[in-house]
Amino acid sequence: xxxxxxxxxxxxxxxxxxxxxxxxxxxxxxxxxxxxxxxxxxxxxxxxxxxxxxxxxxxxxxxxxxxxxxxxxxxxxxxxxxxxxxxxxxxxxxxxxxxxxxxxxxxxxxxxxxxxxxxxxxxxxxxxxxxxxxxxxxxxxxxxxxxxxxxxxxxxxxxxxxxxxxxxxxxxxxxxxxxxxxxxxxxxxxxxxxxxxxxxxxxxxxxxxxxxxxxxxxxxxxxxxxxxxxxxxxxxxxxxxxxxxxxxxxxxxxxxxxxxxxxxxxxxxxxxxxxxxxxxxxxxxxxxxxxxxxxxxxxxxxx
Amino acid sequence: xxxxxxxxxxxxxxxxxxxxxxxxxxxxxxxxxxxxxxxxxxxxxxxxxxxxxxxxxxxxxxxxxxxxxxxxxxxxxxxxxxxxxxxxxxxxxxxxxxxxxxxxxxxx
Numbered sequence: 001x002x003x004x005x006x007x008x009x010x011x012x013x014x015x016x017x018x019x020x021x022x023x024x025x026x027x028x029x030x031x032x033x034x035x036x037x038x039x040x041x042x043x044x045x046x047x048x049x050x051x052x053x054x055x056x057x058x059x060x061x062x063x064x065x066x067x068x069x070x071x072x073x074x075x076x077x078x079x080x081x082x083x084x085x086x087x088x089x090x091x092x093x094x095x096x097x098x099x100x101x102x103x104x105x106x107x108x109x110x111x112x113x114x115x116x117x118x119x120x121x122x123x124x125x126x127x128x129x130x131x132x133x134x135x136x137x138x139x140x141x142x143x144x145x146x147x148x149x150x151x152x153x154x155x156x157x158x159x160x161x162x163x164x165x166x167x168x169x170x171x172x173x174x175x176x177x178x179x180x181x182x183x184x185x186x187x188x189x190x191x192x193x194x195x196x197x198x199x200x201x202x203x204x205x206x207x208x209x210x211x212x213x214x215x216x217x218x219x220x221x222x223x224x225x226x227x228x229x230x231x232x233x234x235x236x237x238x239x240x241x242x243x244x245x246x247x248x249x250x251x252x253x254x255x256x257x258x259x260x261x262x263x264x265x266x267x268x269x270x271x272x273x274x275x276x277x278x279x280x281x282x283x284x285x286x287x288x289x290x291x292x293x294x295x296x297x298x299x300x301x302x303x
Numbered sequence: 304x305x306x307x308x309x310x311x312x313x314x315x316x317x318x319x320x321x322x323x324x325x326x327x328x329x330x331x332x333x334x335x336x337x338x339x340x341x342x343x344x345x346x347x348x349x350x351x352x353x354x355x356x357x358x359x360x361x362x363x364x365x366x367x368x369x370x371x372x373x374x375x376x377x378x379x380x381x382x383x384x385x386x387x388x389x390x391x392x393x394x395x396x397x398x399x400x401x402x403x404x405x406x407x408x409x410x411x
Contacts, residue, residue, distance in 0.1 A: 078344030
């Protein structure tokens, strides 16, 4: 009667485990699903980061425009407008921080998803399995009973089992996180769509409250300006107001367009990770809108 | 109702600013600039009310999304742990081997 070799038994267990986990291979994200998550997450990070930096730029512009208006026209002509004690009126720290916390959370969501689908584990897994096989090979009993080829196969099995396990966990994590955060993402998108609308939103109106009184003071200075320097001071104020107006018309529209596209793409992403029947179009559309926002901001900042 | 007030104030501000830019008479511009400041002040009050209502909505939505982000980070750590676990097994085998050598040496 043959006595079962304990090492061969372990070897069989590993193989059985590999076969079992092999059946889980279908439970991993497909290459297309990974591509969808990657494209969505990159665009979400872009929208969140650009909008956060634009809010800070709006605050900086507000301080500059209020200073310029006070320099040109003296004390504020209405007590509700910003003055020497409230240069950042309209874009004070609490407002900017609260809204940019939300846009930064969108960016963080994108970056977290990207980190989850990026395969950083394969190399580590390979190194770990090599180390494991090397350690195993140093045990004399193992070294005597297993050939180099068998040891190599053990290493491959460990890598494959570990890899399948990781892919299975990856899909579970992405699916859970995308569906659990769907409402929160949609809510933030809705808030951005409502508040950044260039015609209806409060952000545009707030910029106008700061810009228009500066335009008036700059106009008064330009009309009364008799020297080159007088006119230069007036035109510097116009330039500031113009920059802010560009943000109000161009950037706000693109933030709204991107947030609208993100809301739609987020729904498509939730479908994409759940099943294979979904459309990539909404995610591509979002990517295109986020890039347009980034390009517009680059142009305005360069100006 | 509130939305239309904001829209009307914004439109009035746009119109009066255009008028200031076009008006050549200094005294007329002075009068218009004072009126413009009043309208801008009213629009500021309107915006303040809208923002006061909006900020708690942002805070609540941010909190919900940050909770999901924390979960995503924890899941990423879980994925990274698998290679580390295999490495720990390798280290354990080496330690056992070293212990076996020590025991064998002591028995001699």
